[in-house]
Amino acid sequence: MSRLTRSVLKQYWGYPSFRPLQEDIVDAVVDGRDTLALLPTGGGKSICFQVPAMAMEGVCVVVTPLIALMKDQVAHLVAKGIPASAIYTGMHPDQVALTYNQAVYGRLKFLYVSPERLQTEQFLEAIKRMKVNLLAVDESHCISQWGYDFRPPYLKIAEIRPYIPKTPVLALTATATAKVVEDIQFRLGFKQRNVFQSSFERKNVTYNVYHEPDKFGVLYRKLHALKEGSAIVYVRNRKKTQVIAEWLQSVGISATFYHAGLDSKTRDERQDLWMKGKVKVMAATNAFGMGIDKPDVRLVIHLDLPDSIEAYFQEAGRAGRDLKPAEAFLLVSDADVKQLEENLQQSFPEMERIKTIYKALGNYLQIPIGAGKWEMYPFVMGDFAKTFGFSVMEVFSTLKILEKEGLLALSESFNEPSKVWIKAPREELYRFQVAFPAFDTFIKYMLRNLPGVLSDFVKFSEETAAQKTGLTLDQVVAQLKKLEDYNFLTYSPRKDKPQIQLLTELLDTRYFALSKENYADRKRDALERVKAVIDFVNNDQECRSIQLLRYFNESSKKACGRCDVCVSHADRVMGNREYGDISQNLVDLLRIKPLSIAEAVEACQGFEEEEIVEAIRWMIDEGTLIQDGNLLRLK
Secondary structure, three states: OHHHHHHHHHHHHOOOOOOOOHHHHHHHHHOOOOEEEEOOOOOOHHHHHHHHHHHOOOEEEEEOOOHHHHHHHHHHHHHOOOOEEEEOOOOOHHHHHHHHHHHHOOOOOEEEEOHHHHHOHHHHHHHHHOOEEEEEEOOHHHHOOOOOOOOHHHHHHHHHHHHOOOOOEEEEEOOOOHHHHHHHHHHOOOOOOOEEEOOOOOOOEEEEEEEOOOHHHHHHHHHHOOOOOEEEEEOOOHHHHHHHHHHHHHOOOOEEEEOOOOOHHHHHHHHHHHHOOOOOEEEEOOOOOOOOOOOOEEEEEEOOOOOOHHHHHHHHOOOOOOOOOEEEEEEEOHHHHHHHHHHHHHOOOOHHHHHHHHHHHHHHHOOOOOOOOOOEEEOOHHHHHHHHOOOHHHHHHHHHHHHHOOOEEEEOOOOEOOEEEEOOOHHHHHHHHHHOHHHHHHHHHHHHHOOOOOOOOEEOOHHHHHHHHOOOHHHHHHHHHHHHHOOOEEEEOOEOOOEEEEOOOOOOHHHOOOOOOOOHHHHHHHHHHHHHHHHHHHOOOOOHHHHHHHHOOOOOOOOOOOOHHHHHHHHHHHHOOOOHHHHHHHHHHHHHOOEEHHHHHHHOOOOOHHHHHHHHHHHHHHOOEEEEOOEEEEO
């Protein structure tokens, strides 16, 4: 099978061979083994399920929580001539039904779904009839309550396995602690433990923490010195992204900004400008970056503290995907730690406040108690908060808690163009046009200009249709709706607002409670993650890379030699008045190759033997040198 999978890799992706670990993962999947793959950000996770799925008969069901990412992957697969589709919040019911039928009848190789979709009767009925060759679970750390981004709908994934008993599961993630690794396998019902894990070490990325009150000064100096490649500046506040981008532009550095509150068209345009190198810097919240594969990011700068090491590692990991040297800078002021602790408290509003916001949500969406299950509603968080006098922060925090409780699902704003499907049978088309001549011109336009409209939903521009047919925009929409009333077609208007979906009927807040797991335990875990971040930024005695690796249960004694801690140690050694010159001489010698103490003393010309030996002892104590048996090495 390895020959076949390599052939598939070459045919569709153009690569002559797999990256390290990829082929082992692919072989395990093809052999039918449940598999957990831990690959770093940019490590080629999608190849691990796309290649084996193409090599096997049937359809691959991919579970992912990110609409933008699933749409992007579907577009890439279709561009390669691979039939793929996705089902997500905001689609017309006819479009959902048609997509399921395509999967059932073998017309798709990939079906992307959100985890919430797995609970619906429509999905369960469809999967019983599909020939599923692989169940791929992306962002699989979301299934673990010990993970930093737990999502209750992920717990339902194992419940569909009895419908596809012979189908292997491939779980994928970029970051997971040892506890989460074990939990993922347990929650997904692995038949036996099977983990492929690449090192979390990114040898080309240097991690730095600067305790610096003048953050904008550091920001300017680092970005001004950046001659090639691009940069990302992360902050936690939406308004701050705009402030930073405008300030950078004012000092001659090309920049734009990105956050989830922008409409999808604007976000797509700005991402495209940055991806194509037309602007150097993207100032963004953590809404930017997931699924972004830009190889030449040379700098990632955090102006605010992230709320977990996992989040920091993923965001910093967007630097240097081309394996060339890159740097990450975390800028910390005295007030940042206090602010991070306050943010944690705000992330867990009091129970009565949560009830008040949940009740207001029902009023805002006009849903009576006991109704609304599975319904989807356009939802603008800022407008909701303003209408009821809440802060956006407490609304966001409450909705995330309710999402983790499994009561609702939030989707980011995305640009979903209008779509049309003519579902009238071909033999009925002429008869309909004769019976309803007022629609003749419009129907002919669609048949001539929308290839595939008789068999599937296709993108439709109301503006173009108006221009081509001589109708006004209002007349085009009116004709579409009238034809839909006649059951001639299905029309799905464009959507560009975030969506909210209730996963249960709206509850009466008098009988409303949150589980210990999703409130008290989550708050405790969040506190531990915040403490880990604070410990990381305050530990200036140990190489940053070693600290990060230890957090992910990977041991390393070899310092990177480039981070702020390592450079500080080296500066202290070189700056010592008594041993400075000897130390510099020894470092220069040991950069070439390790030496025994005797060889080092002999090679270090111009100094007394006792002075050299004392300098060596001092450098070992300082952690600049390591005595490995008989040999001296640079740490």
